[in-house]
Amino acid sequence: MMSLYLFSLFNGLVMGQAIFLVAAGLTLAFGIMKIFNFAHGAFFMIGAYVAHALTGQEAASLPLFLGAAFAAAIVVGAMGVATDLVVFRRLAGVPTEYTLIAAFSVMLLASGGAELVFGQGIHAIYPPAALGGLIQMGIPISVYSIFIVGAGVVAFLVLEIGLNRLWFGKLIQAVARDPWMSDVAGLRVQRIKLISVAISFALAGLAGGLLVANQSLSLDLGHSYLLLAFCAVIVGGLGSVKGAFFAAILFGLADSLNYILLPTMPGVAVYALLIVLVLIRPQGFYPELSQ
Amino acid sequence: MKTNRRQFIGGALGATALSGLASPMLGQNAPIRIGCITTLSGGYSLFGEAQALGMQMAIDEINANGGVGGSQLELVVRNDDIKPDVALAAARELQGEGVHIYAGVLASGVALALSGVMEELDSVFLNAASHGNNLTHEDFNKNYFRVTDYSAMRIWAAANLMADRYPDNTKWGAILPDAEIGRSTLEVFSARLPQEHQTLNGHGATIDEPVWTKFGSTDFRAPIARLMSQDIDGLFVGLGGADEVTFLQQAGQLGLTNKVGAIITSGSEFLTPIALKQRTPPNYWSGFHWYYGAYYGENPVATKVVDTYRAAGHGQHPDGFVGMGHTAIQAIAAGLEISGSTMAGDLVPALEGVTFETVKGPVELRAEDHQALCDVNYALIAGAENEDGWEVLEAAKVDGRPLAGEPSPGEEMSFG
Numbered sequence: 001m002m003s004l005y006l007f008s009l010f011n012g013l014v015m016g017q018a019i020f021l022v023a024a025g026l027t028l029a030f031g032i033m034k035i036f037n038f039a040h041g042a043f044f045m046i047g048a049y050v051a052h053a054l055t056g057q058e059a060a061s062l063p064l065f066l067g068a069a070f071a072a073a074i075v076v077g078a079m080g081v082a083t084d085l086v087v088f089r090r091l092a093g094v095p096t097e098y099t100l101i102a103a104f105s106v107m108l109l110a111s112g113g114a115e116l117v118f119g120q121g122i123h124a125i126y127p128p129a130a131l132g133g134l135i136q137m138g139i140p141i142s143v144y145s146i147f148i149v150g151a152g153v154v155a156f157l158v159l160e161i162g163l164n165r166l167w168f169g170k171l172i173q174a175v176a177r178d179p180w181m182s183d184v185a186g187l188r189v190q191r192i193k194l195i196s197v198a199i200s201f202a203l204a205g206l207a208g209g210l211l212v213a214n215q216s217l218s219l220d221l222g223h224s225y226l227l228l229a230f231c232a233v234i235v236g237g238l239g240s241v242k243g244a245f246f247a248a249i250l251f252g253l254a255d256s257l258n259y260i261l262l263p264t265m266p267g268v269a270v271y272a273l274l275i276v277l278v279l280i281r282p283q284g285f286y287p288e289l290s291q
Numbered sequence: 292m293k294t295n296r297r298q299f300i301g302g303a304l305g306a307t308a309l310s311g312l313a314s315p316m317l318g319q320n321a322p323i324r325i326g327c328i329t330t331l332s333g334g335y336s337l338f339g340e341a342q343a344l345g346m347q348m349a350i351d352e353i354n355a356n357g358g359v360g361g362s363q364l365e366l367v368v369r370n371d372d373i374k375p376d377v378a379l380a381a382a383r384e385l386q387g388e389g390v391h392i393y394a395g396v397l398a399s400g401v402a403l404a405l406s407g408v409m410e411e412l413d414s415v416f417l418n419a420a421s422h423g424n425n426l427t428h429e430d431f432n433k434n435y436f437r438v439t440d441y442s443a444m445r446i447w448a449a450a451n452l453m454a455d456r457y458p459d460n461t462k463w464g465a466i467l468p469d470a471e472i473g474r475s476t477l478e479v480f481s482a483r484l485p486q487e488h489q490t491l492n493g494h495g496a497t498i499d500e501p502v503w504t505k506f507g508s509t510d511f512r513a514p515i516a517r518l519m520s521q522d523i524d525g526l527f528v529g530l531g532g533a534d535e536v537t538f539l540q541q542a543g544q545l546g547l548t549n550k551v552g553a554i555i556t557s558g559s560e561f562l563t564p565i566a567l568k569q570r571t572p573p574n575y576w577s578g579f580h581w582y583y584g585a586y587y588g589e590n591p592v593a594t595k596v597v598d599t600y601r602a603a604g605h606g607q608h609p610d611g612f613v614g615m616g617h618t619a620i621q622a623i624a625a626g627l628e629i630s631g632s633t634m635a636g637d638l639v640p641a642l643e644g645v646t647f648e649t650v651k652g653p654v655e656l657r658a659e660d661h662q663a664l665c666d667v668n669y670a671l672i673a674g675a676e677n678e679d680g681w682e683v684l685e686a687a688k689v690d691g692r693p694l695a696g697e698p699s700p701g702e703e704m705s706f707g
Binding site: 144215260265 | 539565
């Protein structure tokens with residue numbers, strides 16, 4: 001029984017990092033554009049399909065697997081630039097409801113486009129041999145699970161350091177918090193916003209490429225992660241990468257332990273946790289960029 | 292020119308008559324329009340498109356042979372988005388265009404919604420895939436027919452097959468969605484497996500505490516860990532769709548699929564082997580609405596469907612949704628031949644008790660509860676070094692007639 005708890009704890013950590021990889025771009029998009037990007041899950045799915053198109057069922061090597069994930073990031077980032085120029089930028093200043101509906105429409109368009117381009121099939125993708133093994137540490141731990149945890153932590157550190165310590169990250173934060181003052185100060189607000197949006201979408205594509213072997217790949221993949229990613233973004237504090245990171249771990253643990261502690265009610269713990277945390281701290285763990 | 296009320300009513304009636312609304316009688320110029328309502332978007336669209344394709348293939352064949360009673364058939368396809376409200380809206384829209392015969396639908400919830408309004412719409416609905424026991428039992432509606440097997444038959448056949456092929460595997464586990472379909476499936480399997488073992492092997496069998504999951508999960512590792520902690524040598528998987536593929540993918544990575552001696556799923560058709568290819572687990576049995584390989588070359592209807600499917604470039608392996616779409620149209624044609632009319636009042640009695648040729652051989656629509664009495668199909672599939680990445684090792688045709696139970700429309704099934 002102890003090994004079952006240990007396995008669930010580790011699995012919760014893996015799941016939390018998978019959620020964070022999806023949530024990172026989502027929270028960044030909110031911080032910059034101030035919209036709930038419902039289309040984020042669809043672009044995450046497109047990233048997974050792009051990576052699959054490049055590697056097939058199993059990537060021949062780790063560099064190819066990583067290369068495909070970065071290629072997916074570039075493709076989806078480019079889609080983000082197009083989406084911003086055609087849709088989101090034109091809605092700047094209009095009431096939030098309009099941008100929500102626009103994001104929903106973009107989601108439908110992206111899902112439909114993915115169906116046309118990639119088909120309706122369901123695929124099982126496997127990590128390259130270097131990540132395909134199993135380690136026995138009292139509990140069976142797959143190397144790919146460790147890779148997901150590592151990828152989540154690296155993504156968190158890069159974003160956290162990049163946004164708070166690097167010059168360009170500070171520019172992004174300045175534009176996100178006060179675009180008018182940034183403009184007055186001589187910053188090229190629209191260009192910085194565009195680059196930020198590209199980064200946000202690219203993160204969705206990267207997450208798709210890195211997580212493509214974590215579960216089956218189908219047209220429903222985006223929906224599966226989007227809800228949990230939204231939970232992490234809300235509880236973490238809208239726009240906060242750090243908050244999303246810790247909240248994602250909490251939700252991952254809750255979902256995993258749910259199968260041991262409440263086996264007849266799967267999925268309940270996540271929503272119970274969401275309600276409790278929102279009641280206790282409605283502004284989120286770190287309400288940074290949203291202020 | 293002024294139009295008075297009498298002229299307006301006369302004109303309106305005339306326009307209606309000329310507008311092409313389907314004539315209730317056969318042999319007239321207007322084609323008989325059949326509304327195919329199925330899922331054409333999202334993860335299940337693969338099945339919905341196959342269902343619509345099977346219907347169109349049957350219609351093309353019937354029309355090429357002169358139609359039904361001199362009338363051509365025409366298929367009008369609508370997407371239900373796997374949602375009851377969308378399906379109802381589609382049915383009402385088509386009814387406004389003169390459609391009174393409907394076929395298709397994947398999900399039991401959608402089928403139940405459509406079944407409930409058929410009398411009101413003066414229409415008939417032939418369900419080609421939904422498995423819910425309730426549809427021909429406690430929620431029975433007289434304008435509803437099901438042309439495929441259903442959960443109680445399919446799962447009983449699974450229990451029979453597993454007891455027969457794996458007599459020594461008596462400790463079973465189960466993983467199911469936390470939903471009505473999961474609970475009703477488990478109820479049947481829990482009742483039938485020990486019973487079949489007792490009958491065939493002279494000893495019982497046990498099913499360990501089931502593992503429940505939520506729909507659309509991306510991580511089954513914790514449920515897999517629970518299953519691995521159980522002392523089981525057989526596994527019943529009731530997940531379906533992308534969930535089943537994810538589960539078996541992760542179960543293979545963690546070693547569960549090699550630990551258990553037999554795995555059976557109730558209705559995944561070719562979905563899992565197509566996704567997993569060479570990594571399809573050993574001793575993996577998949578349920579089918581129709582497994583073409585069990586009939587090809589023996590049954591002329593099946594042979595023609597397979598040949599036409601392949602010749603049209605749809606692939607080498609038509610699935611059961613193609614077969615049941617085809618069967619729904621065959622049933623409608625048989626009913627129309629008998630009734631000579633498209634009106635529900637004539638068609639329903641004509642369909643009750645009708646026996647017609649299908650891809651599974653002769654199928655009877657039982658008069659009492661409108662349930663098809665037909666074979667139940669399973670296939671043992673394994674990974675292979677060929678173009679597909681998998682192959683069927685064994686096909687099982689289980690006679691579903693004794694498994695269909697006594698008809699009891701209006702009453703809930705009991706497995707106690």
